[in-house]
Amino acid sequence: MTAPARIAPPRTPRAPRSSDDLIQAERPVLAHNYHPLPVVIARAEGVWVEDVEGRRYLDMLAGYSALNFGHRHPALIEAAHRQLDQLTLTSRAFHHDRLAEFAASLAGLTGLDMVLPMNTGAEAVESGIKVARKWAYDVKGVPADRATIVVAAGNFHGRTTTIVSFSDDDTARTGFGPFTPGFRVVPYNDLPALEAAIDDTTAAVLIEPIQGEAGVLIPDDGYLTGVRDLTRRTGCLFIADEIQSGLGRTGRTLAVDHESVVPDVLLLGKALGGGIVPVSAVVARRDIMSVLGPGQHGSTFGGNPLAAAVGSAVVDLLKTGxxxxxxxxxxxxxxxxxxxxxxxxxxxxxxxxxxxxxxxxxxxxxxxxxxxxxxxxxxxxxxxxxxxxxxxxxxxxxxxxxxxxxxxxxxxxx
Known part of the structure; x- marks a missing residue:
């Protein structure tokens, strides 16, 4: 796993415009929903990136863990190239030859049973919420439209309107109401507060095993085990959002592995696409995922052949340990x-x-x-x-x- 000594020469001539020129060109035409650092990246390989003027940088962010395997990992690029020559999209209106392999390999890696493939991390979270609510109504017997989900303060699960409904980040939340009901927020790393928030309407507890956006906040030893025991005892689901923390980042395949905890539902994304295509997934026990029927959820691009090929190659990299x-x-x-x-x-x-x-x-x-x-x-x-x-x-x-x-x-x- 050594990085190349230098980035390969460009195949096409470098753009003649400077970084400053390109940054200025973005201002009138690009939504200002980000405040990036003043660098314009043109090429990358391994842990190194190069800007339009040829300056090299060590990438210590890795796309917020989307690039766990570095830029343009050769095994992932090869898998993508091979699939590009065969088939890229069918929609789920038809079967394709890569999906079963991807789902089986990801289920095997996580120790769970069934996979719902999506694209972005926020889509995985939204999908996990829908699965948990459907399970609460169909299996637990919660009265219609009464299901609640308990979440942790300081969370970051995405920026869709439902997700910011239970965020306490004013920047992400202010100006986007009215908000989706059905969420209870408790302090992170506080088992007594979590227990007090759970009742007969609780479908699930949704937490990040490590809160990344909050500053890589790591809970006390035993917290995740306590969440697992509490949700099992009170008859609700444990949903672990491992979109940033999962797939090798913490020194284990999943952050919950540090306490040998297996959640009921697992949310994955970012690194699952190898830095090539957006790939996310909800992975769950069979009895939970089976509550979904045809037409109740879907995605045109979710589980597409290119995504499945890259996702399978990512799982293969992680299988070695x-x-x-x-x-x-x-x-x-x-x-x-x-x-x-x-x-x-x-x-x-x-x-x-x-x-x-x-x-x-x-x-x-x-x-x-x-x-x-x-x-x-x-x-x-x-x-x-x-x-x-x-x-x-x-x-x-x-x-x-x-x-x-x-x-x-x-x-x-x-």
């Missing part, structure tokens, strides 16, 4: 490197595998300011919640590259 072991090994280096910076500009940090939330001393600048300093050092990261930055490098990063990133962070803080 190599990426999980590498993330666990280098996670120790990441933890020790950040510990050495504590008190030297870092006021606190949290790591699990190759994932870190780093709290920056506000006296040194905002998380955005530190991200911009790291950009000048040739390292790409992104801020969240004011004074926190996140690191989530591709799982192909080498020890030397990770050390270089930590040294760049030390310089940015000094």
């Amino acid at each position: 190599e990426f999980q072991a590498h993330a666990a090994d280098l996670g120790e280096l990441l933890h020790s490197g950040l510990a050495a910076l504590t008190g030297k500009g870092v006021t606190g940090f949290r790591t699990r595998g190759l994932w870190a939330g780093i709290d920056i001393d506000p006296a040194l600048g905002t998380g955005r300011a530190i991200s911009e300093r790291l950009l000048k050092e040739g390292v790409l990261v992104k801020d969240t919640h004011g004074s926190t930055i996140r690191l989530a490098p591709p799982l192909t990063i080498t020890r030397e590259e990770l050390t270089g990133a930590l040294e760049a962070l030390e310089r940015a803080l000094s």
Whole structure:
């Protein structure tokens, strides 16, 4: 899993326009729903990206974990190329020859039974909510339109209108009401509060095993086991949103694996598409997923042949355990490197595998300011919640590259 020494030469001439010109060209024509760092990326390979002017950067964000296997991983590119020459889309109006393989391999990887393929992470969350509500009415016997789902404060599950209905992020929520009812918000990492919120109408508890957008918040040991025991005892479903935390990021295949917990419903996305196409999935026990019938849910592109081919190749990479072991090994280096910076500009940090939330001393600048300093050092990261930055490098990063990133962070803080 070593990165190439350099990015391959471009096949076509580099665009003559500068980064500044291209950034300015976006302003009048592109919705301003993002505030990206001032870099325009043109090519990438492994853990490295290159901008339109030929400057190289170490990618320590990896598309918010969508690029767990790095940019253009050769096995994933080969799978995509091979499928592009055969079949890319049928819609689910017809069967195709890649879907059963993908579903079976993903179910086998997760230890669950059935797969509902979708595209984006938010679609997986929305689909999981629908499955849980349908199960509550058909199986649990909750009265019609009374089902509730308990979620955690500080959550990030997406930005659709239903999902922001139970978000406490004012930026994502304000101005988008009226909101979807049926959700109860409790503090994260608080089992007594969770238990108090569950009643006979509760269809499910929906949580992130690690809250990524909130700053890589890791719950106390035993919390996930407690959620599993509580939901089983009270007769509701445990839905684990592993869209960011899953598929090798934390040093295990899933973040719930750190407590040997198997949820009833699992939400996956981001890395499942290998950084090539959007692929997400709801994976669940057979008795839960079987509540869906024809016409009750669907997606034109969900489970398309190209997505299934890439998703199957992703599962094949994870079956070896190599990426999980590498993330666990280098996670120790990441933890020790950040510990050495504590008190030297870092006021606190949290790591699990190759994932870190780093709290920056506000006296040194905002998380955005530190991200911009790291950009000048040739390292790409992104801020969240004011004074926190996140690191989530591709799982192909080498020890030397990770050390270089930590040294760049030390310089940015000094």
